[in-house]
Amino acid sequence: MVSRAFDDEVVARARAIAETTPPDTVDPKVEALVTQLIGRVADKWTMLILELLEEQGELRFTQIFRGIDGISQKMLTQTLRQMERDGLVTRTVHAVVPPRVDYRLTHLGNSLGAAFCGVWLWAEEHLNEVEAARTAFDTRG
Amino acid sequence: MVSRAFDDEVVARARAIAETTPPDTVDPKVEALVTQLIGRVADKWTMLILELLEEQGELRFTQIFRGIDGISQKMLTQTLRQMERDGLVTRTVHAVVPPRVDYRLTHLGNSLGAAFCGVWLWAEEHLNEVEAARTAFDTRG
DNA sequence: CACGATACTCTCCTTTTGGTGCGTATAAAT
DNA sequence: ATTTATACGCACCAAAAGGAGAGTATCGTG
Numbered sequence: 001m002v003s004r005a006f007d008d009e010v011v012a013r014a015r016a017i018a019e020t021t022p023p024d025t026v027d028p029k030v031e032a033l034v035t036q037l038i039g040r041v042a043d044k045w046t047m048l049i050l051e052l053l054e055e056q057g058e059l060r061f062t063q064i065f066r067g068i069d070g071i072s073q074k075m076l077t078q079t080l081r082q083m084e085r086d087g088l089v090t091r092t093v094h095a096v097v098p099p100r101v102d103y104r105l106t107h108l109g110n111s112l113g114a115a116f117c118g119v120w121l122w123a124e125e126h127l128n129e130v131e132a133a134r135t136a137f138d139t140r141g
Numbered sequence: 142m143v144s145r146a147f148d149d150e151v152v153a154r155a156r157a158i159a160e161t162t163p164p165d166t167v168d169p170k171v172e173a174l175v176t177q178l179i180g181r182v183a184d185k186w187t188m189l190i191l192e193l194l195e196e197q198g199e200l201r202f203t204q205i206f207r208g209i210d211g212i213s214q215k216m217l218t219q220t221l222r223q224m225e226r227d228g229l230v231t232r233t234v235h236a237v238v239p240p241r242v243d244y245r246l247t248h249l250g251n252s253l254g255a256a257f258c259g260v261w262l263w264a265e266e267h268l269n270e271v272e273a274a275r276t277a278f279d280t281r282g
Numbered sequence: 283c284a285c286g287a288t289a290c291t292c293t294c295c296t297t298t299t300g301g302t303g304c305g306t307a308t309a310a311a312t
Numbered sequence: 313a314t315t316t317a318t319a320c321g322c323a324c325c326a327a328a329a330g331g332a333g334a335g336t337a338t339c340g341t342g
Contacts, residue, residue, distance in 0.1 A: 030265075030268070032210075033268055034261070034264045034265055034268060035185075035189065037264045037268060037271060038185070038188060038260060038261070038264050039185040041260075041264070042183045042184075042185070042188065042260065043183075044176075044179070044180040044183070047179060047183065048176065069173075084278065085274065085275055085278040085279070086271050086274055086275060087270060087271055087273070087274025087275070087277075087278075108267060108270055108271070108274070111263060111267065112260075112263055112267075114259070115259040115260045115262065115263035116259070116260060117259070118255075118256040118257070118258070118259045118260075119179060119182075119183065119253075119256045119257060119259075119260065120175070120179070121256065122252060122253055122256035123175045123178045123179050123182070124171070124175055126249060126252065126253075127171070127174055127175060127178060129228060129249055130178060130227050130228055130249070132228070133226065133227055133228025133249070134226055134227060134228070136228075137225065137226040137228075138226070
């Protein structure tokens, strides 16, 4: 996970960007592609794997498997394949027995991890507020 | 959408944070809650609604419905309810006929939008790289 | 008087997601 | 000789997500 030392700073920066953003003249095709890409990449397992690899550098299959609580082998393989296809991780197979496969973030993967950093910080920072909002909502009926 | 003027700056900042992060001494309960919260909030429709409301301020149901391509009424209602429960949006019902309901981001919702900003920027910036990686992967078989 | 508009809810029904368990190659270890 | 470890692929099945369409209350409008 991450420290929360720079949280306010990051959020303030991001908000500043959002506010100074021009009225938006983005090609709808690009818009759609971006949306789709985000849908693909902003997935729970992808985010968790990304974070783990960011922390640990290079890991093999079983290490990731043990490092991520609740994931099934199937989902891990699947997610890693997608990430490889999207250029987020490299997959190096060592021709030994038993087989050994190492995964490592690419530059692209690293940059995505950095981009998600703000979301992790937000979640850490505002966890209590969200829980409070929920119980308030639920007790109001 | 957003401009990409500050992309490198944002990413560099986020990466700097990631690198200076201490070895991690986070309570596993909190870790799990954060993970769960991210799973809840990092959903396609939530992100799109968040962005739309951030741009437009206050909107009513049908305006959001028309503003987000491909969403169904069901998903829109559902997502808005969750967001309201999580304290991300306020929902104000005007007792008129036909009914009129306005949605607006809370401070919390705004901060989440800001946090997601980095991901949007990443997607815009690296769209081409991802597509290139994909075709490379696919042609290699 | 029929109609449209609004913001839903409710009921099917299909699609997608994801879990479980089994199979595999092979060499080292027991 | 049997077991163990690895990194999967495959087949099957349950659960969840999500789309389509109908229903609702009420009032102004044509």
